Amino acid sequence: xxLTKRLNMTSASLNFTFAALADPTRRAIxxxxxxxxxxxxxxAEPFEMSLPAVSKHLKVLEHAGLITRGRSAQWRxxxxxxxxxxxxxxxxxxxxxxxxxxxxxxxxxxxELQAKEGKKKEKKHVRKK
Amino acid sequence: xxLTKRLNMTSASLNFTFAALADPTRRAIxxxxxxxxxxxxxxAEPFEMSLPAVSKHLKVLEHAGLITRGRSAQWRxxxxxxxxxxxxxxxxxxxxxxxxxxxxxxxxxxxELQAKEGKKKEKKHVRKK
Numbered sequence: 015x016x017l018t019k020r021l022n023m024t025s026a027s028l029n030f031t032f033a034a035l036a037d038p039t040r041r042a043i044x045x046x047x048x049x050x051x052x053x054x055x056x057x058a059e060p061f062e063m064s065l066p067a068v069s070k071h072l073k074v075l076e077h078a079g080l081i082t083r084g085r086s087a088q089w090r091x092x093x094x095x096x097x098x099x100x101x102x103x104x105x106x107x108x109x110x111x112x113x114x115x116x117x118x119x120x121x122x123x124x125x126e127l128q129a130k131e132g133k134k135k136e137k138k139h140v141r142k143k
Numbered sequence: 144x145x146l147t148k149r150l151n152m153t154s155a156s157l158n159f160t161f162a163a164l165a166d167p168t169r170r171a172i173x174x175x176x177x178x179x180x181x182x183x184x185x186x187a188e189p190f191e192m193s194l195p196a197v198s199k200h201l202k203v204l205e206h207a208g209l210i211t212r213g214r215s216a217q218w219r220x221x222x223x224x225x226x227x228x229x230x231x232x233x234x235x236x237x238x239x240x241x242x243x244x245x246x247x248x249x250x251x252x253x254x255e256l257q258a259k260e261g262k263k264k265e266k267k268h269v270r271k272k
């Protein structure tokens with residue numbers, strides 16, 4: 015029962031996290047915040063966006079728990095919170111063997127090709143002799 | 144120039160991938176497909192959902208490149224495609240140090256607490272003597 019509840023909670027928070035990450039501006043905001051905390055004005059600068067537009071993105075990120083904002087009324091710096099990103103990493107980790115396996119297969123195929131190529135060259139070399 | 148173009152392409156495909164993953168039914172479909180390919184009817188079974196509703200989810204997953212569908216008209220099995228998930232893993236990897244660092248800090252804090260607790264016990268022990 016507890017586990018189901020916990021899984022549902024994780025599932026719900028993953029919905030918010032993935033939805034928040036589906037926007038390139040929000041991902042760019044997180045990248046900038048990974049360097050340190052910034053005010054809304056500082057965040058808005060490189061995006062050629064109005065403050066309200068940036069604030070809207072920040073609300074989505076805050077709702078997903080990806081950022082927190084300072085309490086000071088004048089300067090409410092935004093800070094990255096990585097816990098939801100850890101959930102994403104844990105979720106996607108379950109699928110890792112799919113791409114490592116396909117890369118292994120590609121690797122095997124390339125080695126096979128090289129081996130064939132090597133044999134052809136050897137034959138040519140023998141003929142020339 | 145090439146790199147910018149490539150980054151933009153990755154960015155655009157990440158938008159579709161994250162948006163597709165923001166739904167628990169779509170994530171559950173991927174989990175089931177990680178066991179092997181399945182038809183739409185087979186996929187619909189555990190979800191108590193109409194076939195058109197499931198088909199809608201499959202279209203979103205297909206558009207994001209997370210699944211492909213077989214060509215046979217009668218039975219078009221769905222197959223998981225992990226390449227977009229690798230992109231997600233690569234993207235989130237950049238943030239890993241944030242949660243590993245915070246766990247390290249928590250670990251340090253707990254060790255500090257334990258050390259203090261140990262000293263208190265020692266003192267009590269000395270007093271009793």
